[in-house]
Amino acid sequence: MPKATLKHLAIIMDGNGRWAKARGLNRTKGHEKGIEVIRDVTTYCAKHPTVESVTFYAFSTENWKRPKYEVDFLMRLLDRYLEEELATYHANNVRFQAIGNIDALSPKLQARIRKTEEETRHHTDLTHILALNYGGRAEITMAVNKLIYEGKRELDEADISHALQTPYSDIDLLIRTSGEERVSNFLLWQISYAEFYFSQTYWPDFNRDELDEIITDFEQRTRRFGGLK
Numbered sequence: 001m002p003k004a005t006l007k008h009l010a011i012i013m014d015g016n017g018r019w020a021k022a023r024g025l026n027r028t029k030g031h032e033k034g035i036e037v038i039r040d041v042t043t044y045c046a047k048h049p050t051v052e053s054v055t056f057y058a059f060s061t062e063n064w065k066r067p068k069y070e071v072d073f074l075m076r077l078l079d080r081y082l083e084e085e086l087a088t089y090h091a092n093n094v095r096f097q098a099i100g101n102i103d104a105l106s107p108k109l110q111a112r113i114r115k116t117e118e119e120t121r122h123h124t125d126l127t128h129i130l131a132l133n134y135g136g137r138a139e140i141t142m143a144v145n146k147l148i149y150e151g152k153r154e155l156d157e158a159d160i161s162h163a164l165q166t167p168y169s170d171i172d173l174l175i176r177t178s179g180e181e182r183v184s185n186f187l188l189w190q191i192s193y194a195e196f197y198f199s200q201t202y203w204p205d206f207n208r209d210e211l212d213e214i215i216t217d218f219e220q221r222t223r224r225f226g227g228l229k
């Protein structure tokens with residue numbers, strides 16, 4: 001019997017650039033390969049009996065510091081990914097949602113995001129959330145400002161939870177690939193009691209067999225939430 005149940009999985013997909021460099025390839029090749037892994041992991045999660053949501057970190061508010069050609073490449077890649085993914089979302093009963101400051105993206109990508117959200121909104125096996133131009137601090141700040149504009153004078157935790165952009169649920173398990181062990185401004189509010197798993201694998205080499213092992217490991221963990229059991 002599993003001790004812990006995985007409902008909301010979050011993934012910091014890291015190591016695309018190092019994967020490419022190790023092969024003498026341009027960093028962009030790592031991003032291309034990484035996109036295929038998102039597809040595979042999403043299909044896996046849609047079929048998993050307990051997973052309800054999976055949130056992928058695709059582009060952070062800090063990633064604008066990268067060279068323009070890499071940023072432009074990533075944006076085009078995401079647009080193409082969403083275009084191709086629509087059929088897969090329908091086939092697997094997956095709902096798509098984006099979080100982050102979407103308004104700052106190109107009008108073309110914004111339109112693609114809104115269209116994909118709209119056309120998949122009735123799907124129920126899995127919610128697939130892409131964090132795009134996302135920062136945890138920005139999300140919390142936005143939530144607090146929203147509540148101020150609504151006229152709130154005093155906030156409790158539930159107010160903030162519900163004002164966040166992320167369709168609200170706490171993260172059960174956060175995976176980061178590539179051996180880096182940091183949070184990089186991802187879902188700061190929602191990971192307060194998440195279990196962490198740091199994989200040495202570069203994201204383009206990650207696969208469903210490793211995910212299966214990680215979930216089995218997670219399910220054996222005792223989550224105490226401050227209590228004694």
Ligand code: IPE
Binds near residue numbers: 015058
């Ligand atoms: C993660 O891989 C993808 C994005 C941040 C878009 P990186 O591009 O950060 O790869 P490394 O960390 O340089 O290897």
Ligand code: IPE
Binds near residue numbers: 014057182
């Ligand atoms: C975090 O990866 C952001 C995404 C995966 C989108 P980075 O590679 O940008 O993080 P740092 O800079 O190493 O912390």
Ligand code: MG
Binds near residue numbers: 014015016
């Ligand atoms: Mg990185």
